Amino acid sequence: MLKLHGLVGIIVSFFFLSTSAFAGGMIKGKIDYKKKRWIRDTFVYLENVPDKWEPQEAEMNQVGSTFIPKYLPIIVGSTVKFLNSDPTEHNVYSPDHETFNLGKANQGEVLSHTFNKVGGYTQLCKLHAAMIAFVVVLPNPYYGQSDKKGVFVIKDVPPGHYRLITWNQRYKADHVEVDVKDGESVEVTIKLHR
């Protein structure tokens, strides 16, 4: 009897897992701008999802005088560890939002910052003017990052009415409203502008 109960339990939990995994709708989008080199790596996210997400820890590396990854999406409240992997000294600062300068780090040292504001932060190094990256702080995990053709997808979106917010390192975009329905996909085009 015990074995039978265990089997029923496995079947029931699998049923719940599979229904939740396929719930929700999809947003398929395209970023549009006359200068095509700027349409990639644009982040589009849902402004108002009625849920809370735990902050995480993320890492941005400094290798060969380059920040890796160049674009780091995180949930608001998360802490980013900036690791210097180079034999040369690096710095980490940002001129955006609250602005911060974490000072200098030698090889193997880590500098940390907790990001409490939604939006993009430009990451720079005072010692190497060519070093640039972006921490993109999001209110929830429902976001898409556009590819070189400007295409992005936001999956498993709970049904509802949402406002889409767009972040691009150089240009702005108007907010777009969408209705997401279970099992359906909605298409949007987002135009960048100055």
Ligand SMILES: [Cu+2]
């Ligand atoms: Cu540097």
